[in-house]
Amino acid sequence: MKKIIKSFFCFFLITTLSNASIFAKTSINNSSSKFLATVPPVVTSPIYLCQNSVAAPLTATPSGGGTLTWYAASTGGTALAAAPTPITTSVGSTTYYVTETVGGIESTPRTPIVVNVVADTAGVLTLFCDAANTTPTSVAFDWNNVTGYLGYNYSYSVAGGPLVYGFQVAPSHFDVPVPGPGTTVTFTIMSVLGLPCVKPITVTCNSTCTAAQKVTPTFNSTPTTYCLNDVVVLPTTSTNGMTGTWSPSTINTSAMGTIVYSFTPDSILFPCALDATIGISVEPIEPDFSDFSLCSGDVVPSLSNVSPNGITGTWNPATVDNMASGSYVFTPDLGQPCSPSVKTINVTVNPSNTINALNWTTTDAFTKIQIVTVTEPVGINYLYQMDSGPYQTSTVFENVASGSHSITVKDVNGCSQLTNNNVLIIGYPKYFTPNGDTYNDTWNINGLSDLSSNSRIYIFDRYGKLLKDISPKGAGWDGTYIGQPMPADDYWFTVEYSENNSIKKFKSHFSLKR
Incomplete structure (x- = not known):
């Protein structure tokens, strides 16, 4: 009986101790799960982006292999659907946040990523060749110091050789040694420390050449005249041994004419050589006779x-x-x-001598604006001339002066021409000067005698007193009355004449000047 009781007690004790051990292990595991935090992701911050540049979505590295979650705020708010892409249109600073979740536990606090959008300073840096300090053995470059710079990263290549890199704080000048005259150097300021958005700038300059070194390529053996559609290849080496390239690169012989081609020597092999030009003519294959x-x-x-x-x-x-x-x-x-x-x-x-008649009309005698119109021949094949004036296509001549005129008509081919010298315009002198110099000493309407044989002219003073009755066929009025000279003044006249079988009368005035 005592053995049975002792055995039961031992079993109870072992069972109790085992359960206590299990309970203790369970409690320890639950405590670890409740208080062990998730490690935050690894990020790079701050990030600098140039204004208006193309941005990529932000990135972070999960340190515990968990899942990333992105936010626009440090606390609260709704998680973003994906990693955000910064907006670069405006200068400023924006902060984004990211967390990592492992086993359902999200890292805290949220990890910030600061994105700084920096102004694009393209154009603030100028780089140029310093001709004043360039020599046959060195090429000088200058640029302006940009506000806020901490130094310049540069590179250069001599005569197309390997790039040489360097860094310079000050001054804003650099001399590149070269092996000789005319050597080409390409210099680039790659970046400006302290100003991340200054864009690279490049210039190419040459070391100086003396006048004797500036040799022009010659092409003495190259023909300059070719036939239409000939196949021609320009030589890439000049007569005096310079290699280079042509512009245009090929000769065009598909059309007649002359084209100037330019030869540019190889700048590496012949740095001091000058460009040359040559005129290539493509001759016609047709005799250039004309109709x-x-x-x-x-x-x-x-x-x-x-x-x-x-x-x-x-x-x-x-x-x-x-x-x-x-x-x-x-x-x-x-x-x-x-x-x-x-x-x-x-x-x-x-055909020659096709113009057989020449007819015209004039306005009435004493008309203020006299017009002569050719009535025969007319048409687009004729040209008209009055006196020695220019030929015209119009048959009308306006503002014709008083007196006799000539009209000439010819065809446009110059094969037929006819002239008439008896074109009469009837008008009257507006003044005369009876001073005895034999020029314009009398007043008359001379052309009226050809129009009407029985015409008469009556001259009056301003008060209507008849001073003289003359004929167009006579010598005219000499400016006297009863043998006495009349004073300088305006005098009136009346003329009676026949025109187109009709008796007409005209009245006006003229001046006597002494």
Whole structure:
């Protein structure tokens, strides 16, 4: 009995101790799960972006392999759907936040990422060749110091060689040593420390050359004249041994004419050499005879056996017919450069002496604005001239002066012309000067005698007193009355004449000047 009781007690004790151990382990594990925090993600902050640059979504590295969650605020708010992409249109600073979740536990507090948008300072940096300090063995560069700079990262290449990198705080000047005259140096300011948004700037300069070193390429053996559609290749090495390139790069022989081509020597091999130009002409393959015209009956022009552009040949027919229009064919001689083609010209023979009559009309005598109008011949094939004035297409001449005039009409081909010198405009002198100098000493209406044989002119003073009765056929009035000279003044006249079978009367005044 005692053994049974002792065995039960031992079992109870072992069971109790086992349960206590399990309870203790469970309590310890629950406590660890409740108080162990998730490690935050790894970020880079602050981030600098240039204004108006293209931004990428923000990134972070989960330190515990968890899931990232993004926020726009340090606390509260709704999580963003994805990593945010910063907006770079405005200068300023924006803070974003990120957390990491592992096993359902999110890291706290939220980790900030500061994004600074910096103003784009493109254009504030200028880099230029310093010609005053450049020599045959060095090339000088200058630039302006930008406000806020902490130094300049630069690179340069001599004659297309490898890049040399460097850093310079001050001054804003740099001399690049070169092996000799005319050497090309390309210099770049890559970045400005302290100003992240200053863009790189590059210039290319050459070391100086003496006048003797500035040699021009020659192409003495290169022809400058080619035929249409010839295949031509320009030499890439000049007669005096310089290599280079042409612009345009190929010769165009598809059209006639002359084109100037420029040769630029290799700047590395021939740094002091000058550019050269050469004119390449593409000759025509057709004789440049032109059509022509002549008047019927004109002296026959000879047809030349050499074209204006130097092509020889023969004509068929060999002579021009001056009475009929026709075609004439020129056949070039064989063996000439560019194998010129046959040329056909047309000769037009215009009729001669087709104008047989010339008629015109004038406005009435003493009309204020006198007009002469040609009535025959009329048409687009005629030109008209009054006296020695210019030819015109209009048949009307306005503001014609008093007196006799001539009218000439010719056709546009110059093969017919007719002139009449008896165009009379009736007017009157506005003044006369009876001073005995034999010039303009009397007053009369001379042209009226041709219009009307029985015309009479009556002259009055300003009070209506009749001073003189004269005929257009006579000597005129000499400015006297009963042998006494009349004073300088205005005098009136009345004229009676016949025009177009009608008796007319005209009255006006003129001046006597002494």
